[in-house]
Amino acid sequence: MSTGSYSTRADLRARERALKVLYERFCDILKDVMEGREPKLMIKRRTLSNTIYDPERKLLLLGDATLERSFLDSRESRKFMQTMLMASIVHEALSQGEYPTIRDLFYRGKHTIRYRRLPSKAVGEENTWDEQAESDSVLRDIEVFTNVLREDMLILSKEKGKVVGDLRIRSGDDLIDLSKMGHGAYAIEPTPDLIEFVEVDADLVLIVEKDAVFQQLHRIGFWRRYRAILVTSAGQPDRATRRFVRRLNEELGLPVYVISDSDPYGYYIYSVFKTGSITLSYESERLATPNARFLGVMMTDIFGSRKLGKKPYLSEEERRSFIIRAKERDVKRAKELKEYPWFRSERWQLELDEFLARRVKLEIEALVGKGLKFLADRYIPEKIEVGDWID
Amino acid sequence: MAVVEGGFRSISPAEFFYKNKEIAGFSNPARALYQTVRELVENSLDATENYGILPRIKASIRELEVVPEGAYYEVTVEDNGVGIPPKYVPRAFAQLLFSSKYVLKQSRGMFGLGAKMALLYAQITTGQPAEVIVAPRGSKHVYGFRLKIDIGENKPVILSFSTTSNISGAHGTIVRLVTLGDWIRSKQRIYEYVKRTAIVAPYAEILFRDPEGNCILFERSIDKLPPPARETLPHPHGVDIETMKGVLKSLADKPIAEVLVKSFQSVGPVTAQRILEEARVDPEKISGELSEQEVESLVRVMRSYRDVKPPRADHLSYLGEEIIVSGLKKVFDPEFVSAVTRRPSVYEGHAFIVEAGVAYGGRVPVVEKPLVLRYANKIPLLYDEGSDVVFKVINEKKGIDFKVYGIEFPAPLVILTHICSTKIPYRGVGKEAVADVPEIEEEVEAALREVLRELRSYILKKRRELEEVEKAVEIAKYIPEVARSLSKIYGVNPREASAKLLEALNSKLRSFKIADLDSVVNWDEHR
Ligand SMILES: Nc1ncnc2c1ncn2[C@@H]1O[C@H](COP(=O)(O)OP(=O)(O)O)[C@@H](O)[C@H]1O
Ligand SMILES: [Mg+2]
Numbered sequence: 001m002s003t004g005s006y007s008t009r010a011d012l013r014a015r016e017r018a019l020k021v022l023y024e025r026f027c028d029i030l031k032d033v034m035e036g037r038e039p040k041l042m043i044k045r046r047t048l049s050n051t052i053y054d055p056e057r058k059l060l061l062l063g064d065a066t067l068e069r070s071f072l073d074s075r076e077s078r079k080f081m082q083t084m085l086m087a088s089i090v091h092e093a094l095s096q097g098e099y100p101t102i103r104d105l106f107y108r109g110k111h112t113i114r115y116r117r118l119p120s121k122a123v124g125e126e127n128t129w130d131e132q133a134e135s136d137s138v139l140r141d142i143e144v145f146t147n148v149l150r151e152d153m154l155i156l157s158k159e160k161g162k163v164v165g166d167l168r169i170r171s172g173d174d175l176i177d178l179s180k181m182g183h184g185a186y187a188i189e190p191t192p193d194l195i196e197f198v199e200v201d202a203d204l205v206l207i208v209e210k211d212a213v214f215q216q217l218h219r220i221g222f223w224r225r226y227r228a229i230l231v232t233s234a235g236q237p238d239r240a241t242r243r244f245v246r247r248l249n250e251e252l253g254l255p256v257y258v259i260s261d262s263d264p265y266g267y268y269i270y271s272v273f274k275t276g277s278i279t280l281s282y283e284s285e286r287l288a289t290p291n292a293r294f295l296g297v298m299m300t301d302i303f304g305s306r307k308l309g310k311k312p313y314l315s316e317e318e319r320r321s322f323i324i325r326a327k328e329r330d331v332k333r334a335k336e337l338k339e340y341p342w343f344r345s346e347r348w349q350l351e352l353d354e355f356l357a358r359r360v361k362l363e364i365e366a367l368v369g370k371g372l373k374f375l376a377d378r379y380i381p382e383k384i385e386v387g388d389w390i391d
Numbered sequence: 392m393a394v395v396e397g398g399f400r401s402i403s404p405a406e407f408f409y410k411n412k413e414i415a416g417f418s419n420p421a422r423a424l425y426q427t428v429r430e431l432v433e434n435s436l437d438a439t440e441n442y443g444i445l446p447r448i449k450a451s452i453r454e455l456e457v458v459p460e461g462a463y464y465e466v467t468v469e470d471n472g473v474g475i476p477p478k479y480v481p482r483a484f485a486q487l488l489f490s491s492k493y494v495l496k497q498s499r500g501m502f503g504l505g506a507k508m509a510l511l512y513a514q515i516t517t518g519q520p521a522e523v524i525v526a527p528r529g530s531k532h533v534y535g536f537r538l539k540i541d542i543g544e545n546k547p548v549i550l551s552f553s554t555t556s557n558i559s560g561a562h563g564t565i566v567r568l569v570t571l572g573d574w575i576r577s578k579q580r581i582y583e584y585v586k587r588t589a590i591v592a593p594y595a596e597i598l599f600r601d602p603e604g605n606c607i608l609f610e611r612s613i614d615k616l617p618p619p620a621r622e623t624l625p626h627p628h629g630v631d632i633e634t635m636k637g638v639l640k641s642l643a644d645k646p647i648a649e650v651l652v653k654s655f656q657s658v659g660p661v662t663a664q665r666i667l668e669e670a671r672v673d674p675e676k677i678s679g680e681l682s683e684q685e686v687e688s689l690v691r692v693m694r695s696y697r698d699v700k701p702p703r704a705d706h707l708s709y710l711g712e713e714i715i716v717s718g719l720k721k722v723f724d725p726e727f728v729s730a731v732t733r734r735p736s737v738y739e740g741h742a743f744i745v746e747a748g749v750a751y752g753g754r755v756p757v758v759e760k761p762l763v764l765r766y767a768n769k770i771p772l773l774y775d776e777g778s779d780v781v782f783k784v785i786n787e788k789k790g791i792d793f794k795v796y797g798i799e800f801p802a803p804l805v806i807l808t809h810i811c812s813t814k815i816p817y818r819g820v821g822k823e824a825v826a827d828v829p830e831i832e833e834e835v836e837a838a839l840r841e842v843l844r845e846l847r848s849y850i851l852k853k854r855r856e857l858e859e860v861e862k863a864v865e866i867a868k869y870i871p872e873v874a875r876s877l878s879k880i881y882g883v884n885p886r887e888a889s890a891k892l893l894e895a896l897n898s899k900l901r902s903f904k905i906a907d908l909d910s911v912v913n914w915d916e917h918r
Contacts, residue, residue, distance in 0.1 A: 023880060030881050033873075033891050038899070071873060071892070072899050074862035081869035081876075088876035115868035115912040118860045128872065 008172040010194040011154065018153040019094050025146045026087055041069040041083060043145045044282065051281040053341040058290035060276035060342065062144065069141075082138045083145075085109045085128055090142065090153055101156045106135040144282045151191045151239065161188040161241025162211070164218055165229030170196040178229075185218065185232075192244040197252060203227040205248050206380070207292075209235065209260035209269050213364050213375075222376045229254065237272055239280070242287040245273060249289045256289050257389060259380070262297035263326065263361035264333035267343075267351070270294045275342045293389040295380065299354035302362055307350070310388070313379060314370070322366035326359040347390050403545035404487040408508060409515060415508040420461035423512050424572030425580045428452070430505030431468035431566050432585075433770065436592060437499050438472025438564060441619050441708070442528075445611065446595035447471045450585070452574065454602040461573035463517050464602060466509075471563040474527035477534040484510055484523055484566070485540045485547030495813050497620035497708050499770050509568060511540055516571030520550050524565040526557050533557045574602050580773065582607075586722060587764055587771035591710055591809065593718035613717040617769075620708035623813060626656045627666070627693040629702065629740025635690050643679030647689075650678045655693075657700040666692055694740065704735030704742035707811050710769065715748040715807060723805060726752030729845040730807075733838050738830035743812035745831065747838035749846050755803040761785045761793060766809040767817070767825055775823035781808050783827050784836045791836065796843040797850040806842075808835060856902040866896055867905055868912045 032039040043066060044050065050063040071080040089108050093100045100108065106129065113126050129135050143149055150157070162185035167178040171189055175198060178186050189195065206228045208214040214232035217223070223230040229248060233241045249256045258273055260266030274292040276284025302319060304312035314322065326334075337343045338352045355361070367375045383389060408415060416426040432450055439446035448470045455463040475483050482489045483506065490503025510521045526533045537550040578601070585599045589609035594616050597609040625634055638654045645653075651663040658666070667674045670692040672685045681689070710718075715730035730748035737743070756762075763781050765772040776782050784790050785806075798804060810825055818824040825831065874889035889908060897904045905911055 026877075026880060030877055030883065033877060033888055033895075034883065036891055036895055036898075038895055039873075039892075071869075072866060072896055074865040077866040077869055081872050084873045084876035088879040091880045113868055113872065113912065115864065116910065118864050118911065119857070124868075126868070 008194075010172070010196075011191075014152055014154060014191070014194060015094050015097070018148055019091065021146050021148050022087060022091050022094070022142075022153075026084075029084070039071045039080070041080065041141075041145060042066050043069060043141050046140060046144060046279070046282060048278055051278050053275065055341065058275055058342070059284045059288050060278065060281045061284055062282040079138065079141075082109075082129055082134060083141055086135060086138045086142055090139075090155070093155075094153060099154050099156050101158070102136055102139060102150070103132065105139065105155065106132040109135060140280070140282070149239070149283055149286060151193060151243065154191065156190040157238065157240075159188055159190050159238050159240045160211075160234040161231065161238060161244065162186065162214065162234070163188055163229060163231045163244065165205075165223050166201040166227070167197070167229055168199040170198055179224075183219065185214075188240045188244045190240050192240045192247065195244070195247075197247070200229075200252050200254075201227070202229045202252075202254060204384070205229045205231060205245060205254045205256040206295075207231045207233060207245060207256065207258045207273065208364070209233060209258070209266060210364050211235075213259075213368060216368060216372055217376055220372060220376055222380075225376075226381060233269065233273075236269060239283065239287055242273060242289070245292070246287060246289045249291055256292040257295040257380075257384060258292055259295045259297065259364060261361065261363045262299060262302065262355075263330055264337050264352075264355070265330075266297070267294070267337060267348075268333075271340075271342055291391075293391055295383055295389045297362055297364060297367065298388075298390070299351045299358070301379075301383075302360075303354065303358065305350070305354075313367075318370060322369060323360040323362050326355070326361050330361060331356065331359060345390070351390070403543060405507075405511060405540055405542040405545040408487055408504070409511060409542055412508070412512060415504055417508055417512045419573070420516075420571045421573040421576035421580075423516075423570060424452070424464060424466070424574065425577045425584065427466050427509040427512070427568070427570055427572070428468070428581055429584055430509050431466070432588065432597075433499040434506055434566075435468055435470035435472055435564070436588075436595065436769070438474070439470055440592075440594070440616050441498065442473045443616060443619065444471060444473070445614065445616065446592065446597075448595060449598045449600075451600035452572070452581075452602045453600075454574065455569060458571065461571055461576075462602075463569055464572040464574065465567065465569050466572075467565065467567040469563065469565040471561065474525040474530065474562050474564050476527055477525065477532075477536075480523055480525055480534065480536050481538055481547035481549050484521065484536075485538045487511070487540075487545050495625055496622040496706065497768055497811055497813050499768060506566065507540065509570070510538070511542070513568040513570035514539055515542075517569045519569040521566065521568040523567075526562045526564075528562040530562065531557055583773060584771060585609075587766075587773070590718040590722045590764060590807070591715070591766055591769055591771070593714060593721050609721070612721040613714060615711070615713060617708045617710050617714060621706040623703065623706040624654060624656045626702035626737075626740040626742070627658060627696055627699055628737070629814070630655070630690055630693050632686060632690050635686055639678045639681060639686070643677070645678055646674065647672060647676050647678045647681060648674035656703060662696075662699060665698070666696055669696070701737050702740060702742040704744060706813070707735065707742060707744050708769070709744045709811050710746055710809055712746075712748075715746060715809070719748050719750040719805070719807065723750045724754040725750035725803075725805075726755075727846060727849045729842050729849075731838055731841045733834055733841075736830055736834050738816070738828045741812050741814045743810060743815075743831060743834070745834040745838045746807075746809040746811075747835070747842045748807040749842045750805045750807075751846055751849070752803050755805050757801045757803045758805075759801050760787065761800075762805050764805060764807045765825075766807070767815045767822075768811050769809070770822075772823050772825070775818070777824075778818050779824040780827040780832050781825070781835055784832060784839060791839060791843070793843070796847040797854070798843075798846070804846075806839065808838065810835070859900060859902050863896065863900055863903070863905060864911055867893065867908060870896070870908060871912055871914050 029039045044062050045065045045067050050065040052061050052063045054061050069076045069080050115124050117124050164181050164185045165178050169176050211232050211234040248254050258270045260269050276288040300310050301313045304310050334355050417423040435448045450468045453465040487507045488503045520537045520539045523536045533555045535553040539548040541548050589597050593612040596611045600606045642650045648663045651658050670689040712730040716728050719728045728750045732746045735742050735744050765781050816826040816828050818826040870889045870892045874885040877888050878885040893908050
């Protein structure tokens, strides 16, 4: 372990655990090979059809359908080879105390295989993988197969989540006070499970999809005033941000509120925090926060609702200047969302129907346009106060 | 030359053919050289295989002297056939329309013209006599003739005759003549003819020496001869007025009922009675006394008379699957070959048999579209293929779709068809194309489909095997990578792991095995 001496204890423990699991999980393959059997990997399928919504736990989970990846099946042999190759380079990186990114893993495993086609004997050349999509895909398979997430294999990815609030954590061997970040914020580390929560003084977690809005709320001291941990995912949430939020909710017992744009993409971002994503459903169990609440921006915030007895936050004139006409693909996406089981609640259907009827959307920035104070001191606290969120 | 008063005159057959050489294929020096070789070789084949003799034929062309129109060539064809009784030799070779083949029997020659046309052409172009040496089977002597044709009288002129004793006991015929030819222009055609002849006569040993000094030998590759053609009686359905007149003339003093029974297949006394009744001809009438109308009516009734057995085919000399396969193998050295001989069938009262063969892969030349070697009564048909019945059957637009049989052109494919019958319905006088008689067309198609079906299963099997090979490589090429990965995690010997993986792969393969992994994938290229 060349760089091992610089690693923190938490890293070392994670390494040992991941190495052990990798070693054990692929042992059957080794046995198959050495005993002359056909080596087969049984891996749960990561397909939409094998993505199941568990309404009890409010999670998107991987179903039980498995695929059999046999090395001796010519349609699967390449994938099999790639899976084994990935396992071996992850294993190597772990045992050498490295922190590869998924891009590193791609380069580390990429090389050319030279072979002869038969019966022509023509020389063929082929790369172990050509695009990162291929190496990423087998890495996901390994996560599913070993039930160890990449963070726990100390694989880093580019993370963009940020957090501020009255919270002190230990990351590596350092103690960090998230209330003393100045105008900046703490960048959530790629391995959030190695973070230790030391001390917290907050009542809630507020996730703001948009980085700019997060900064504005931070600068006017929103989190101090409302005893919030302020988080931004800066768009689609990455894994670390999701895992971090989940831990805030689960371990510190803080309620989690999400505000995003009022359009199907914004709603979906919320649902990724809450239930998990379709492509990465195998991680939901550890990454999703089933208790997360959608605070806004809702269609009914814009237009009010007779049915809910709700008044709009925007005047007729404000609406005219702030709302944007929905595009065709927004409409299409909204229709898809309507069909997802985790959007089937009456409340969500009402929002989506409203969207489809009016075919308009609204960005959070529009509320800032009405006044940052309106957003920080009226809209957000009032909605939390009266419980105007969707579960 | 018989001169009749008033300027009318009749000419002898020799004179007629002399003036109309092109009818018999002697239109120019190039065609003539080709036709000469062909006629003589075909006579030799007829004189051997029809008599149960495995043919051994030597044909050679030697250039003697260049002349403006081409050159004088000495053409010699020698065989081990039955020979000809010496008394018939002059007429057989020097009197047109004299033949031993004017009977209803399948043979190559049938007009009694071939040898004579060759001699005639030689004589008129070079003025030289032909030499014929015969040793009839069992004869104690060898007879030598130098012959010319008296064109005006259509009579042989014997310039010399010799007898020597036959010490070796060999039998056969040698024909040698000097003729005007054009080797350069006929070279390709002659070679094609010899090759195609060899394909359907693998039981023959054929040696050909060309004027450039090149020699080609087609060795015998099978000791089996086709069943000999036998003489047969005409079938009532195939009779025409001319044939009928010939029949009546040959037995002119016999009652017509008896003549029918004696002269036709499948006609017994009862059938003869019924036919004559229907034709309103008195069965007792002497056949020489039938009126023109009676002959016509009789022919009409016979042609359509239903209650007779179909024509017999046991007199036909087909090649048989074995011979076709052997011939195709010998000449093309293919990867796959198959042949079929269909059951006899009938058109217009004539029995016929269609055969087909295919050769595929190996050294078969690759062709852009189906190439068919056509034969009729074992004679290769080289020209005029566009108007042949076979062409119609494989016609690109309406004919057999080769894709159905797994064949995509260009393909290394050669197809052979053989039609044999006592009467081949040639299109025109050229004897190069068979007319598309529906019954024959149907049989040709069925025969072709039959062999193509076999080819198809071969191609499919081969394709499956090829797929297996390709798939095996798809897997084998990753073995080092997988072995090395396992070695990195578990410290096992990667060579050992890869040997195990190869073993597991090989045990799954059915049609082939990878003996040596290094022949498929390069270990050292990897880290
Ligand atoms: N090489 C030969 N061996 C034996 N007989 C032959 C040979 N060549 C010709 N003949 C005899 O001469 C006859 C005349 O031959 P040809 O003029 O070619 O007419 P055809 O072949 O049509 O009968 C043949 O019918 C055959 O009896
Ligand atoms: Mg002849």
